[in-house]
Amino acid sequence: MSDVEKVVVLGSGCAGYTAAIYTARATLSPLLISGTMEGGQLSLTSEIENYPGFPEGLGGMELMDQMKKQAIRFGARFVNDYIKKVDLTKHPFTLWGQENEIKAETLIVCTGASAKKLGIEGEEKFFGRGVSTCATCDGFFYKEKEVVVVGGGDSAMEEGTFLTKFASKVTIIHRRDKLRASKIMQQRAFDNPKVAFQYNSIVLDVLGDEKTGVRGARVKDSKTDEVTEIPCTGLFLAIGHVPNTDIFKGQLGMDENGFIVTDRLQACSVPGVFAGGDVQDHVFKQAITAAGTGCAAAMSAEKFLTKMESEGYPRR
Ligand code: NAP
Numbered sequence: 001m002s003d004v005e006k007v008v009v010l011g012s013g014c015a016g017y018t019a020a021i022y023t024a025r026a027t028l029s030p031l032l033i034s035g036t037m038e039g040g041q042l043s044l045t046s047e048i049e050n051y052p053g054f055p056e057g058l059g060g061m062e063l064m065d066q067m068k069k070q071a072i073r074f075g076a077r078f079v080n081d082y083i084k085k086v087d088l089t090k091h092p093f094t095l096w097g098q099e100n101e102i103k104a105e106t107l108i109v110c111t112g113a114s115a116k117k118l119g120i121e122g123e124e125k126f127f128g129r130g131v132s133t134c135a136t137c138d139g140f141f142y143k144e145k146e147v148v149v150v151g152g153g154d155s156a157m158e159e160g161t162f163l164t165k166f167a168s169k170v171t172i173i174h175r176r177d178k179l180r181a182s183k184i185m186q187q188r189a190f191d192n193p194k195v196a197f198q199y200n201s202i203v204l205d206v207l208g209d210e211k212t213g214v215r216g217a218r219v220k221d222s223k224t225d226e227v228t229e230i231p232c233t234g235l236f237l238a239i240g241h242v243p244n245t246d247i248f249k250g251q252l253g254m255d256e257n258g259f260i261v262t263d264r265l266q267a268c269s270v271p272g273v274f275a276g277g278d279v280q281d282h283v284f285k286q287a288i289t290a291a292g293t294g295c296a297a298a299m300s301a302e303k304f305l306t307k308m309e310s311e312g313y314p315r316r
Pocket of ligand 1: 117150151152153155176181238
């Protein structure tokens, strides 16, 4: 490691690897810190069918491995560490990991977001094999099957409506009697004859066995306390995402949900800090958009360094 790194990329998902490829090709020798889940959310996805350039589809982990190899080919360096504290008030920035203390001229934040889970029995056991947090990724596997979507926001409406392309029936289970989703998204779901709603309902556990997979969800009516079983072979969680931004609180501008705010150049509120991928995107949340914003963040970091070398670090 150098005394002061030119570029540090935080996160090893689609956005982070793309940022590493671009900054490595710009001969900046970026240092990528992997975080706790190498490969990010895509490493949990069995098959990706909508990443352009792969007409036959490919595994999530496979795509991540290819991106990593591509970044290494151009000179990116990788460190397995998890950053627990940052100081962005002074330049160069300081990052503290479990093992290392790192100084950086520019920082590209690609720490992603984590899908919220219910924390109920069966959820982990069937995760990736009946329980999913991504209808776009896994919907195809439920052709003519009955599925359940948990949540009452825009994501639940969108995922529920999307799943009707494949599933024979989609039941949206919401914990209250009023949806949180926007009217237009609600209406789209109401108008779809394959979508059913179950309100005031709390999912207690996911039922099934190792061999045959998920067979249903056990649900409690919060008004009557009656417990019923809803048959389904897939259970999709759409109860929101939490951006992985805890270490930046109070240092980088964020929206009310904790997503990092970036401008058109992927620049954050602190000069020299850029962000890409799901950590700054609660709308698209796709591999290709994460790669796109990771690329843009890298190109902006490169421009920042060029300017800094000729004019000095921008004063705030
Ligand atoms: P969200 O708006 O926060 O909605 C999450 C939903 O999950 C809420 O209905 C909430 O119930 C429910 N929920 C949360 N925790 C739960 C738990 N532990 N058990 C059961 N239910 C739980 O999240 P989102 O739908 O992912 O949307 C996030 C943002 O992205 C929003 O700003 C949304 O507008 C935007 N978005 C936009 C689009 C679009 O425009 N195409 C698509 C997707 C998302 P309560 O209502 O009771 O709190």
